[in-house]
Amino acid sequence: MKLIQYQNLTEKKLAEYFLKYENKSSYSSIIWESMKYTTLLKAKRLRAAMCLEVASVFNKDIENVFPIAASAEIMHAYSLIHDDLPGMDNDDLRRGKPTNHKVFGEAIAILAGDALISFGAQLLIDECSYNISKNTVLDIVRDYLVCAGANGLIAGQTADISAEGERTNVEKLNYIHKYKTACLFEYSMTSSAKAIGLKDEIIGKLREYANNFGILFQIYDDIIDCTKTTLEIGKTAGKDKLNNKMTYVSAYGIDEAKNIFYKLIKKNHGILIELNIKSDLFNEIEDMLITRINN
Ligand code: IPE
Numbered sequence: 319m320k321l322i323q324y325q326n327l328t329e330k331k332l333a334e335y336f337l338k339y340e341n342k343s344s345y346s347s348i349i350w351e352s353m354k355y356t357t358l359l360k361a362k363r364l365r366a367a368m369c370l371e372v373a374s375v376f377n378k379d380i381e382n383v384f385p386i387a388a389s390a391e392i393m394h395a396y397s398l399i400h401d402d403l404p405g406m407d408n409d410d411l412r413r414g415k416p417t418n419h420k421v422f423g424e425a426i427a428i429l430a431g432d433a434l435i436s437f438g439a440q441l442l443i444d445e446c447s448y449n450i451s452k453n454t455v456l457d458i459v460r461d462y463l464v465c466a467g468a469n470g471l472i473a474g475q476t477a478d479i480s481a482e483g484e485r486t487n488v489e490k491l492n493y494i495h496k497y498k499t500a501c502l503f504e505y506s507m508t509s510s511a512k513a514i515g516l517k518d519e520i521i522g523k524l525r526e527y528a529n530n531f532g533i534l535f536q537i538y539d540d541i542i543d544c545t546k547t548t549l550e551i552g553k554t555a556g557k558d559k560l561n562n563k564m565t566y567v568s569a570y571g572i573d574e575a576k577n578i579f580y581k582l583i584k585k586n587h588g589i590l591i592e593l594n595i596k597s598d599l600f601n602e603i604e605d606m607l608i609t610r611i612n613n
């Protein structure tokens with residue numbers, strides 16, 4: 319139930335930020351329409367929820383980290399728009415609707431992705447400065463930019479594209495999952511932790527949790543790509559095989575991929591115990607993923 323609350327809050331906040339910052343000129347309004355289209359479609363909002371939950375479990379006001387939660391969802395939307403482009407995964411369906419380039423054309427979709435990256439950074443600078451120290455904001459913006467770029471998500475996407483059709487290489491597979499997916503979860507959780515002033519030792523543990531979660535989440539995504547229908551996942555089912563992707567399923571098969579997923583879940587239970595954190599949200603997300611890979 320907590321996830322729905324966080325989803326509603328995140329979607330409300332994102333809509334507010336767009337309204338506040340969008341450029342209304344008719345010459346360029348299409349770019350904001352395109353940015354809003356993918357960002358505001360119904361989605362799980364896991365990255366925002368996990369950012370907000372870090373503040374919540376440490377008894378801090380979640381309002382302080384709204385801009386960070388929003389920036390994570392904005393970076394995520396950019397990654398999805400570009401991931402779906404014909405030159406990348408070439409997908410027609412995203413979040414149950416036609417992909418961004420199908421609606422707005424390729425040129426606008428490319429520009430919308432670019433614009434979302436910089437919009438997320440601007441939001442952090444403009445909206446965090448009310449309640450977070452300048453030094454911390456600088457640190458968070460740096461983390462945001464590293465995550466969005468060629469030492470983060472783009473490193474993962476580059477390896478993902480170059481691995482198409484290659485023979486399985488477990489080291490490369492782990493690299494892909496760590497960078498294309500886990501680094502954004504790391505950003506969401508550790509930036510929230512920095513914003514509320516947690517100690518480095520705790521931040522390090524949360525980083526480990528987020529990294530494990532990101533990898534198990536991408537394994538979940540690889541599994542449902544070949545076990546669920548297009549209607550159920552809101553994106554084209556079976557696409558990984560069609561694109562000859564190197565995934566946990568192609569490398570290990572479904573059963574072993576599930577075993578690795580469960581091992582990471584267990585590792586994360588250990589981290590939460592070490593941190594003495596009890597989180598309904600983390601349990602809820604875990605249950606949701608387990609149900610979906612088994613039904
Ligand atoms: C899809 O992420 C891309 C991956 C990293 C696997 P989500 O499954 O979180 O997508 P939305 O945000 O709910 O649409």
Ligand code: IPE
Nearest residue numbers: 397398401407471498499539
């Ligand atoms: C997701 O990888 C990684 C991103 C950075 C978007 P996928 O290519 O598997 O994501 P989906 O399945 O298209 O959502």
Ligand code: MG
Nearest residue numbers: 401406407478
């Ligand atoms: Mg991809």
Ligand code: MG
Nearest residue numbers: 401402407409
């Ligand atoms: Mg894809």
Ligand code: MG
Nearest residue numbers: 539540543558
């Ligand atoms: Mg996928």
